[in-house]
Amino acid sequence: MLKLKGQYKEEFGEEYTPAAADAIKDRKDATTVATEKTKKAGHKKSKVEKSEPEIATPTNAPEVKKQTKLGLDVKKQENVADWYTQNFFDKEIKKLGVRNCYFPMFVSQNALEKEKKHIADFAPEVAWVTRAGSSELSEPIAIRPTSETVMYPSYAKWVQSHRDLPIRLNQWCNVVRWEFKHPTPFLRTREFLWQEGHTAFQTAAEAEEEVFTILDLYAKVYTDLLAIPVTKGRKSEKEKFAGGDFTTTVEAFVPVNGRGIQGATSHHLGQNFSKMFNISFEDPETGKRSFAWQNSWGMTTRTIGAMIMIHGDDSGLVLPPRVAPLQVIVIPVGITAQMDEETKKRITVKAEEIAKNLKNSDIRAESDLRDNYSPGWKFNHWELKGVPIRLEIGPMDLAKSQVTVVIRFNRQKLAIPIDSVSPRCSELLEKIHNDMYSSMEKIRDERRKITAEWGKFKELLEQKCSILAPFCGLPECEDAIKKDSSSEEGADPGAPGMGAKTLCIPLKQVCL
């Protein structure tokens, strides 16, 4: 590491400073596996790190493949109504002392344009309201693409003394970024929902510490709730948040198209915004005017899209058990027209009873007793909706005092004794989470390759791998790499042919 830093200094004439990365390099990293990569100054063409753009091709997502009358829209209302991970994250940040707030959706042109780098990056995506009723507005008003410029004028008013710091606020809201290409449900939509944290501190150290605390929480959302392995890292200069000092990110891998996907980002804004918006105070030690150190951090409904893309299969959604709104569906089977009424009744009563017992054990369960649909139709229906466990109960099961269990994600079938359904389902749900995580981790690791050769780099990219490669970090090089790694023929947007895109500089580095 030190050697690499030395080389860096030799070539660029300045210290390599991974910002706060040093401060946290010993931090325990329980949530991401060892995803090391070298950071090394070297030849331009070979200076590339992990690749693949973060947009997924919608045609690869199971959502689109298997569209029925009750397609994506209905799944939206039935399955992803309360955002899965909101409760967890909201609780955790409250423990840190962050409070929720709400600021307006509209931002004046003047405020929006105050931080120049920021607006330069967002300007092409800003939606403008120019008319109300039949009246033209005297000046157009923007819809927030993010709220730094909405909130910081207030922060400037609130901060008079160092005693008014820190300010740690968060809001759950909608934002608009008018993307012109390839809207993809949950992943890239013009309006999306997110939480955005905005904090201001007296010192850089406090702010930088928070950036990584929040990043850890984001990683946990993926690993502990969504059963998705992620790599924690810093964004390249080109990909970092416009107007900030540095951006940290959690990046996941999508096996189906071999791409990375940005999971959530936590930015250190330094004093860039506080200088523009005059968020300042008298330093209690020096007596001089000092600017606040700020962060912003956000996680969006994209978490849901990433979960659908990464776990879904050709039969529909596959929901990780901890976030599945419905964890177990109980379906009576083997009921025939010839069957006597009493047996029929015993089966449906038992199905209902099992669902009730599960609910009493705090498992989210339902029984599907509709008599106008066949068991096969129901299997298909609940598979499509990704319910982790299906329990079947029929005359044969009743005779053997058992229920048949089918696990959605790997289609394993097993039988469990009818009198231990609840505890066994609890265990199974935990096991499913771990197995889903491990299976994704295995695929991710198999498809992660280390290389420092340009020829090999392009080859691996075609093979839908994620690549760890050395990279100088300069935006010009990044553009050149993307261009040179694209295939000649006009590839599908989002396909590997569109060229490599950096994901992150992993916090944990490996040596070549």
Added chain:
Amino acid sequence: MLKLKGQYKEEFGEEYTPAAADAIKDRKDATTVATEKTKKAGHKKSKVEKSEPEIATPTNAPEVKKQTKLGLDVKKQENVADWYTQNFFDKEIKKLGVRNCYFPMFVSQNALEKEKKHIADFAPEVAWVTRAGSSELSEPIAIRPTSETVMYPSYAKWVQSHRDLPIRLNQWCNVVRWEFKHPTPFLRTREFLWQEGHTAFQTAAEAEEEVFTILDLYAKVYTDLLAIPVTKGRKSEKEKFAGGDFTTTVEAFVPVNGRGIQGATSHHLGQNFSKMFNISFEDPETGKRSFAWQNSWGMTTRTIGAMIMIHGDDSGLVLPPRVAPLQVIVIPVGITAQMDEETKKRITVKAEEIAKNLKNSDIRAESDLRDNYSPGWKFNHWELKGVPIRLEIGPMDLAKSQVTVVIRFNRQKLAIPIDSVSPRCSELLEKIHNDMYSSMEKIRDERRKITAEWGKFKELLEQKCSILAPFCGLPECEDAIKKDSSSEEGADPGAPGMGAKTLCIPLKQVCL
């Protein structure tokens, strides 16, 4: 009642139909006091019911009167971050089987204009996005003023059979109504937060029942959480929701300006929208195509504004204990420069300990131990923020093993034994809720007058009373009444001089 209906029929040639009001007239109404009013056909000039516009004069609100450096904005972030009543209401509607969802903020012109009465009413207030980045959009896109027209095209796709009904969805979101006059924080803002429930049923009876179930929940939010008495009723023809069959409402009274304020509304939409958007199914009994019966219902951040206006005083906010984010503030007092260090320490340690014990008893409490502010400054600070109970602990209190309690809303001062602070505070918080409610109820009842004489009506209006008066219900009469009850000179907007406005036709009627 029957006699009155007879008179109505005689005069207008049709039955007086208070929609579902009959079905619920025997419903237990524990939350509103007996707020009876006659519904009677009579002479035009005297056909007026309750009066006063629902907008408050901002200058009367304590918020504006007492503005400091840390004015309204800071109070927003510090005190009303998570909307007070969201948890309660969300839990209750989930019990009813309503699920949360999220639909887009943008609505196409085409969808918005489908229901003609609806758009006629909202058109002047719709904000239009016409530009994204530097590109003009090919057609302008509206921001939802409410989501009937956003959601119902999806409902039309989802409803194929009567088995797809009911649909009961709710979303917590922002909406925009571009009001051109008198924006007032929380009460009348161009963007506001709300929940909007949208439901579709097979039968009118099911839908109508829900309208009143939801209305009861809205009443509870006011009476049981905000300590505000409300009157449940129906809106007049002129004031009902545009495009719906009838609108029910809870109306509160604001003593400071003598006006009513609309608390929340629950609408029965009949089949108006289902016909326009083709939300239809085959009736299982008749085999004919049938349209769904729909409701929509909403409660906004105005609840917070109503609470501020109704309970606030010249020293700032007065928060009802059940929704106060901070219920008890503990402040050390009587610490002087001459005091020995040990006594100082004993006092602050005790203050901290009391706050900790309160928190352990699930009371939202903090101690304010800042040593750069005087006790007087702190009293003022926490009064402004409306904290229901202040506990003072000083050397005298310690000596007597007591703490001094000051109740924010009525400024009562008492002493309680130091070893029973937590249980006594629990009791006190309950008592404060009840006392705040009763005191508002008393004022409301004293200022509610019944009259059928036009002369008296105008006089009572000037005296900032709410008036129960007979009214034919015709929109033309309502306009005439408003005009004729205005004073000649241009009154302040929102002042009584601007004329009477109907609030509601109370569900519980009295005879003249």
